[in-house]
Amino acid sequence: MRTRLFTPHLERALALLLCLLSACSQNPAPVGWTPTAEEAGRDTYGGWVQIRLSQPLEGVGPAQEATVTSSTALLFADPDLSARRTGELPAGCRVAVLETNGPFHRVVSATGESGWLFYVNLLLDDPRKKLQGELLAVDADTLYLVGLGGVVPVPTAKISEASMFRYYNHWGRAAMWSVIGTMGTASHGLLFLLSFPTWVLVGTAVTSGASREARIQYPRKLLDDFRPYARFPQGMPHNLSREQIRQKIPS
């Protein structure tokens, strides 16, 4: 069994603390979704991709995602407040909007809970601005991702920016190391005046760089560089029904 020196919570807390000083890259994937660098070799799903579009997509329907804003967001069997309750979603839960009926949205969460939500409980993403999900494939003119609501083909010509989060590299450890090292300069006597700023500068630079290490960005890199981290690096299989493909459920 591997010895864990520090808990992930402590790592992340210190990482966030240091991020107040540096421009770190936060992974937008759901918690527990991204494999660690050690697990990435065995992981057979794609990396998490976030896309900003230059033009709106047409017929994006299933890609419309939203965040639950109310702490008691009730799911109903029908688009009616007096209908049978089928469940409840916590605040902050990400859902896909499958259809709309008046002030109601039929939604599905990553864990498969579905039902009708009253509109005030949802904050809808703007599909013209940003799309995100698991990267399925990058073909010559189309990038495929799977969001909560299903597969979305995105013409590469409409992509203005994209970020691919390949794995979690424990960059919080660099933040933690920097904080401990900086505190340790108290033992340097007068040399503290030199070692303290050195630790702050080097620690911030290393943490910031480490937070970006697992990310690939377009247009800085080519979209083709995303391909090794797609679920189907060979391209989208032609015989596969897209309706069947679902996003990985976070562990």
Next chain:
Amino acid sequence: MIERLHKSAPARVGMIVLLLAHLGCATRSHTRKLVAPQEVLDEARSTDYLKAHLPTGEVYVLSDWAVDPGGRVIAGSGSYLSALRDTLGAGEFTLPFDTVALVEVGRSGRSPRTMPLFFLTVVSVVVAGYCLSHTDECFSFYIE
């Protein structure tokens, strides 16, 4: 001098700090490469795993494998998953080159990005060790 420092408590603490920093605090990296099945022999020697992607979206994940360029096959043990990533089988597999669309090889390891912190830690530990054993020199401003 070095021997005295080696035996001193601050030096021991310093060595533990260095060891912990190196083992526990280094970030990890993972790199991948895609190659054609016939090129896998050159690429796969120093990698941790091999994934053989089929045109249908299915994938073989092999942890122990051998490539026979003459027989044009990849043989190894691991698991076989569907395009939806359901496990279809596990065990020994032999894959002819022409059934494989693409081979993915990769490696995980310690990231070199945290090396500056390691060097800074070495310097810090040496300075701290010296100051803790020569408090009158390092902390004279405070003592006075």
